Each structure stands twice: as structure tokens, then as C-alpha cells.
Amino acid sequence: MRILVVEDDEELARTIADGLRYEGMSTDLAHDGGKALEMASAAEYDVLVLDRDLPVIDGDAVCRTLTAMGHPARILMLTAAGTLNDIVHGLGQGADDYLAKPFSYLELVARLRALGRRGPAGAPTVLERRGVRVDTVRRMAERDGRLLRLTPKELDVLEVLLEADGGALRPAELLKLVWDADIDPRSTIAKVTVHQLRRKLGDPPLIETVPGFGYRL
Structure with a gap:
């Protein structure tokens, strides 16, 4: 799961991001509403953790804009105010939770x-x-009825390859989709994860290396 945390308190944002990464969630940070819209338009996020009180563009406006765009990410809105009226107002902007x-x-x-x-x-x-x-809700994978014991990142890579529907993905694309935006683009972690995933999938091999390009299922 890939998360964008939008919070202007940089210390709180880093604390949240560090904790979510420890839980196995790929997490990026934005500290104002304008940057949040820019990042949400350029990357595929599953959930946005969105503070209401943001500089440049406030959280309500970010939420309304993403909803009007039909952006697929779910939105969890954060606020210092937790009255019923605040919750109703936040959900009315298009947030999924509060x-x-x-x-x-x-x-x-x-x-x-x-x-x-x-x-x-x-x-x-x-x-x-x-x-x-792959059952994306239960986070379980199997091959020919055999349960696969995969790490969270291995399961994420397998999901991305399945979603590509036979199309090939570059290692840089896997890094972008599965890991954080801050990861070194020269990292070999995608290659290592694909190697481990191949081994766990077993024979006959299912993940093909496309020479000079990347991988496909």
C-alpha cells in the first residue's frame, strides 16, 4: 500500500511516515496543499493522509479537487477539531474517513x-x-492452489506485475510503484525482490526478464 502524508508540521509528518514505513507501507511526504496535488497527480497512491489546515492550498480544497478529478486514492482527513460538525463537513468535501x-x-x-x-x-x-x-483484500497469494508465503514487498511486486496484464515493467517503475519516492533510483532492491519472488513462485518460471528493459509475468 502506498501512502501520501500531507502535513505541514514536518516533525509530525516524519514521525507518521517512519511509523508507516515500519508497518510496510510505502510513504511519501508533502507539506503543503499545492505539493500534495502535484504529487497525487504524478504518482499512484492508495490513501492520502490529509491535514485540513495546510499552507498554499488548504486540505478541504485539496480534497474537493481530487474528488472532482475522480482521483482513485482514498482520503483520510486529519484535523485539530473533532466535533460532529467538523466530521460532517470533512466527509462532505469527499473524504473517506476522518x-x-x-x-x-x-x-x-x-x-x-x-x-x-x-x-x-x-x-x-x-x-x-x-x-x-492474489486476493488484494485478504493480502494472500497462491499458485495453482498452493499458498505462497510472501513478504509485503514481494506481494506488492506480484500485484503490480499482475495488474500490468502481461506488459513489461522497468525496475524504475517497480521502485516508483512499490517503494517510496525517496528511494535511490539506482537501488537494486527491485531486482533482488523479483529474484526472491521468482524462487517462491517455483517452476515452471513465470516472471520473464525482458533484456534491456525489465520484467513481465
Whole structure:
């Protein structure tokens, strides 16, 4: 699951991001509403953690803009005010959920996982190809009925390859889709993860290396 945390308090934003990364969620940061819209338009996020009180463009306007665009990301809105009227107003801007500050970190993680399980509107919850089946809600994968014991990143890579529907993806694209935006583009972690995933999928091999390009299922 890929998260964009939009919070102008940089220390709080870093704390949230570090915790979510520890939970296995790829997490990027934006500190104002203008940057949030720019990043959300350029990358595929599953959930935005969006503070209402933002510089440049406020959180309500960011939420309304993304909703009007039909952006597929779910939106969890954060606010210092947690009255019923505030919650109703926030949800009226197009947010999917609402969390008042100060909040429990465990509650934040639980809310994000619940939103991630819902996925974007219209997205399939089960991906299948060549005997490989991934349940994106239950976060389980199998091949020919055999349960695959995958790490969160291995499962994410497998999902992305399945979604490509036979198309080839460059390692840089895998880094962008599965890992954080801050990761070194020269990193070999995508290559290593694909190697481990190949081994766990077993024979006959399913992930093909396209010379000079990347990988496809």
C-alpha cells in the first residue's frame, strides 16, 4: 500500500511516515496543499493522509479537487477539531474517513489498512493470471492452489506485475510503484525482490526478464 502524508508540521509528518514505513507501507511526504496535488497527480497512491489546515492550498480544497478529478486514492482527513460538525463537513468535501488530533498511532494504522482494503472505486479485489491468484483484500497469494508465503514487498511486486496484464515493467517503475519516492533510483532492491519472488513462485518460471528493459509475468 502506498501512502501520501500531507502535513505541514514536518516533525509530525516524519514521525507518521517512519511509523508507516515500519508497518510496510510505502510513504511519501508533502507539506503543503499545492505539493500534495502535484504529487497525487504524478504518482499512484492508495490513501492520502490529509491535514485540513495546510499552507498554499488548504486540505478541504485539496480534497474537493481530487474528488472532482475522480482521483482513485482514498482520503483520510486529519484535523485539530473533532466535533460532529467538523466530521460532517470533512466527509462532505469527499473524504473517506476522518481522524481528530491528537490520535492514537494504532488507530491511524487500523484506519489506513481498512481504507486500503477498500481499494479504489471499481478496482478488482482478486487478480489472476497463469495460475497465480492474489486476493488484494485478504493480502494472500497462491499458485495453482498452493499458498505462497510472501513478504509485503514481494506481494506488492506480484500485484503490480499482475495488474500490468502481461506488459513489461522497468525496475524504475517497480521502485516508483512499490517503494517510496525517496528511494535511490539506482537501488537494486527491485531486482533482488523479483529474484526472491521468482524462487517462491517455483517452476515452471513465470516472471520473464525482458533484456534491456525489465520484467513481465
